[in-house]
Structures are given as structure tokens and as C-alpha cells.
Amino acid sequence: MKISKLLSKILFFAYFFLFIQFVYAQEIKEIWSEIEKKEVTNIDINNKENNSSNITQLEGVKVKLSDENILVEQNLDNSEILLAGLFDPDDNDLNIDMWSKTDGIEIKKLLKKIQSKKLSSFAERLMDVALLTNSYIPKQNFSLDEFENFTLDYLIQKKDFDLVEEFIQKNSSIKDKERLIKHVADYNLSLNKIENSCSAIDSLNLITDEYLSYFKIYCLITQDKKNEAQLLFDLNSEIDSLNEFFVQKFEVLMGYEKNNFIISDENILYFHLSHKTDENFLYYPSVDSEEFIWKYLSNSDLLKNVNDFNLSNVDQVKFLEKATSEGIFEEEDLLRLYKKFQFEIDDLINYQEVLKNIPDYEGRALMYQRLLLTDNLENKLLLLSKLNNSFENSNFKKSFDDELSKFLRKIDKKEIPTKYSSFYQNNLITDENKKNKIKFNNEILHQSKVLNYFLNKQSLTKTQKLADNLLSKMKKDKNYSFNFKDIILLQSLRADGIQIDQIDEFSQYKSELNPEFNKMIENRESGMILLKLVEIIGEKELDELNSETLNVIIEIMNRSKLISLRNELLLEILPLKV
Numbered sequence: 001m002k003i004s005k006l007l008s009k010i011l012f013f014a015y016f017f018l019f020i021q022f023v024y025a026q027e028i029k030e031i032w033s034e035i036e037k038k039e040v041t042n043i044d045i046n047n048k049e050n051n052s053s054n055i056t057q058l059e060g061v062k063v064k065l066s067d068e069n070i071l072v073e074q075n076l077d078n079s080e081i082l083l084a085g086l087f088d089p090d091d092n093d094l095n096i097d098m099w100s101k102t103d104g105i106e107i108k109k110l111l112k113k114i115q116s117k118k119l120s121s122f123a124e125r126l127m128d129v130a131l132l133t134n135s136y137i138p139k140q141n142f143s144l145d146e147f148e149n150f151t152l153d154y155l156i157q158k159k160d161f162d163l164v165e166e167f168i169q170k171n172s173s174i175k176d177k178e179r180l181i182k183h184v185a186d187y188n189l190s191l192n193k194i195e196n197s198c199s200a201i202d203s204l205n206l207i208t209d210e211y212l213s214y215f216k217i218y219c220l221i222t223q224d225k226k227n228e229a230q231l232l233f234d235l236n237s238e239i240d241s242l243n244e245f246f247v248q249k250f251e252v253l254m255g256y257e258k259n260n261f262i263i264s265d266e267n268i269l270y271f272h273l274s275h276k277t278d279e280n281f282l283y284y285p286s287v288d289s290e291e292f293i294w295k296y297l298s299n300s301d302l303l304k305n306v307n308d309f310n311l312s313n314v315d316q317v318k319f320l321e322k323a324t325s326e327g328i329f330e331e332e333d334l335l336r337l338y339k340k341f342q343f344e345i346d347d348l349i350n351y352q353e354v355l356k357n358i359p360d361y362e363g364r365a366l367m368y369q370r371l372l373l374t375d376n377l378e379n380k381l382l383l384l385s386k387l388n389n390s391f392e393n394s395n396f397k398k399s400f401d402d403e404l405s406k407f408l409r410k411i412d413k414k415e416i417p418t419k420y421s422s423f424y425q426n427n428l429i430t431d432e433n434k435k436n437k438i439k440f441n442n443e444i445l446h447q448s449k450v451l452n453y454f455l456n457k458q459s460l461t462k463t464q465k466l467a468d469n470l471l472s473k474m475k476k477d478k479n480y481s482f483n484f485k486d487i488i489l490l491q492s493l494r495a496d497g498i499q500i501d502q503i504d505e506f507s508q509y510k511s512e513l514n515p516e517f518n519k520m521i522e523n524r525e526s527g528m529i530l531l532k533l534v535e536i537i538g539e540k541e542l543d544e545l546n547s548e549t550l551n552v553i554i555e556i557m558n559r560s561k562l563i564s565l566r567n568e569l570l571l572e573i574l575p576l577k578v
Helices: 002-041 045-050 104-115 121-131 144-158 161-170 177-190 194-202 210-222 226-239 244-253 268-276 291-299 314-325 331-338 345-349 351-357 360-372 377-393 401-409 418-427 431-435 449-453 460-476 484-495 515-522 526-537 547-560 563-573
Strands: 055-058 061-066 069-073
Touching: 104 144, 104 526, 121 144, 121 526, 121 563, 144 161, 144 177, 161 177, 177 194, 177 210, 177 268, 177 291, 194 210, 210 226, 210 244, 210 268, 244 268, 268 291, 291 314, 314 331, 314 360, 331 360, 331 401, 345 351, 345 360, 351 360, 360 377, 377 401, 377 418, 401 418, 449 460, 449 484, 460 484, 484 547, 484 563, 515 526, 515 547, 526 547, 547 563
Parallel strands: none
Antiparallel strands: 055 061, 061 069
């Protein structure tokens, strides 16, 4: 062991010497780079014009190719610095200066307000476009670092790891790349995919974060590069004192010490190291344990069998409810556990009174058993509604999503009482519906084949002809009444240049925008307009918005020429899908 450590020390100082030489070489390189930049600046403008055939224009940056050297002229002010992103502005009818005319102070205020909300699916879609579109930074009161911090915070909060990895690949030079890499590495480790974590960390050329340094050392050990791991460990220990827990685990992993049984759940790396250095690792999470602990225990097959649960132990039952909500246990397992509770016949008959005097988890078991004994449709829907509310009130909403939908799918939609129609619609699993095709019905304007225009399957000319025929037919039909959905469809067609005759119902749904929106539309502040739309929609899904709000949103999109995003919205709320 001593010989190994001595060898490591020698390698450390050799590495340190080479590191100093590298830094010195980089400094010399930077000096020559500065000299070259000054020479480029002094090039005669007339010479550039004479060689215009060799110049390529790249969004404000002129690049001249001369042999193997690339000379760059950068006369850019701060407002022409590009933000990191994923989308081309043209993809969503935006422009590269979508933020340029908006005061950065106003953008920051609105972003901070939105950050506190759990956005609905379409609001999140608009937020993606707003923050992840390549564009110039605002001209005033908003630095590049500030904007990128908002973007990274949003990506991390969103927890869409495929999106994060795509963002890293397309924006490798972002300043705070380490924060995203840590996010990806932790996520993969919670799934017990250490190779994926190490692959993400290996993409970093330079690591300054202490936690990622420890992660890198561990990766080198798993990759059978113990000499390099020891070298990096020594380098870090020379720079600063190391975390005592990590030092002890490092000694075990390197084979210097025997296994130890110290456990830390401070972060996912320490928790993983606790597991890997203890052959008899045993850990009982609580209801309040961090999400990464649940994921790791589940993906490492370290959770107890559901059949071993003690029904008299409140913590164990709530443990299972929390685990089910996190997707670790199956909903069917939770419901099977509820069936094991022992209730008297009177308790089941008078369940509403009994619920007032028992704990919430026991109440859920009682309602579930009563549900299984119920044949009456209205009573069944009442119990499903109460059971669902109980899960929501305990923050275990996802513990009953799939099973609730299964119950509802067994009920004929035509038999649903009116007072439960909203509950029925809101709790059916909708993923299948999104995959289904649109069913056209030319007897109803907003379900007609005019919708092909919003699917980009129909030209303006053909749409004009079809709209004329349908409107002529429906105006002659005295029983046909133009509803709100018909009107927003016609207003959108009119905004795109299709001639629509005046219809009385237009005035009924006329929307007057406030002066703030009028000003933003005139100034083409499309970035800020997107954020305002996100604020309006907020946590509500599109089918939860009233007609007045939807009308305002469509009017703003029509006038701002946000056609692609408007079409997405219309295709969510207008057609019938089968």
C-alpha cells in the first residue's frame, strides 16, 4: 500500500509539472492569438471588397478563407451575442431578434413569476420555444450569463433528460455546462447506469466542481484506471481538503482498506458508494426520502417485497403509497394491499361516517373495498371521485392514475351522469387519444376537412374554396348555429388571408387586446409575447381554459403571426379524435 501511494505521489508531481507546462503553452498561444486579432482588424477594407468572392456571411460574422487560416471580423456589439438553444427561429415563425426590443428587467420579472408555477403541457411547450430558440440576447439589462442561468434552471426543473442531453450536444461551449452534466450524471446513477453517468462526465474537458471531481475519480476506478484515479485524488487533496466520507470510500474502492458500513444519503453519488462498499447494504427510506433514493433503491432491487408489509405500521403503508406514486411499485400491488385491511360490515355500509374518524390511508382502503361491492353507477363514480381526491390531498395523485382510468373505461360514456362528465373526461388516460386520427365531419365546421389546412395538408386556394362551400351550406341551414370553436377557426383562416364573409357571431366573440399586448405586437417582441402566453395559460390544460381566455390567446397568436404554434393549439381543441 505504501509503495503504491509513493508511486502515486511521484506520478502526481510529474503530472503537476506537465500541467504547468501546458498552462504556460496556452498563455503563449493566447498572446499570439491576440496579435493575430489586431492584425485582422487592421486589414484594409478595400482589400476585403476586392476579395468578396472568398467571403462567407454568417449572421453578422464575416469569415474569410485564405489557405488554411480563417480570419474573423467581429464588429459585434453586446446585443448581437447569440443565446444557446435548440430551435431555429423560423421553425416557430420567430426571428433572431425576438428579445432585442424588450427591456431585460421586464423579462426577468416575468420569468421569475413563471418559475414558481407547474406549467401545463401546452404552456410548457411555449416555454420550450421561448427559452430554447437561438436568438440574440436583449439589448439592455440582461446579460448572457443571466439568460443562460434561467435556461439551465428551466431545463433542470423540467427533468426531460433527453432534451438536456440534446441541449448539451448542440451547445458544448455554454459557460455552466458542469451544472447540466451533474444533472444528467445524477439521473443516470439513480437508474444504476454508472456507464452513462461516466460517459457524460468524460465529455468535460475541464472539471472545476468538487462533486464532479469525486464523480470523475470514481468513474476512473470503475473503468479500471486506478493509477489515474489516485493521481486525480492526490491532485485534489493538494488543492483542498477532501470530504471525509469520500476519502473513506475511496480507500475501500482502491483496495487499501476493507469494506466499511458508513451510509450517506447526502447525494446520489455518496448513496451509491455506500451501497457499493457494503456487501450487506440495507436502507429503509421514509415517506419524505429524496426522489433519487427511491429511484436508486428500485433500480438496484433493494426495496422490500410488498407482501412483507405490516398493515398496522403507518409508515410502511404510506411508504408503499409514496413508492407507487413514484412509479416504483405497481398500482395493482397497492390496491391488493388495501384489500387486506379488515373492516366490519357496518363500516363498509356507513363508510362516509367512518371516514371522519380513521387515518387517510385506512380511509382509502375502506373506500376501495366499498367500491368493489358497489353496483350502482352513481355510487361507483362518487367513490372513485372521493378516492381520487384522497390521493390528491396526500400528494399521491400518481398512485391511482392508471387504475382509475381502467375503472372509467369500463363505464359506457353515454351512461355518465352530467355532474360526473367532467370527472370522467379529465381522468381518462389521454395518451392513446393523442395517437388517434382526426375524424372529419363536414356537418360541423370546426370538425370539417378545413382542418387539413392547419395540418399543412391543404393549400390556401383549396381551403378558400372548401370554406366558401361549407359556409354557404351552413348559412342556408336554419338549424345550424355557429359556436365558439367555429368562430376561432374562421378568425384564424381570415388572419392567414382567406376571405371570410361577415357572420353575426363574430361580434359576440370579438376580443379587444390591452394596450400592453398591442405595443408588443407592433414592436415584434415575440419572445416576451410567448412568455405572456405562458403566464396566461399557466397550470391549466387547454380543455380547462374558458372561451374568453382561448379567444384572447388565438387573437394574440393571429396578430403576432405565430402560425405554427397557433395551429398546434387549434388541433388540440377543435377536432374530434377517434
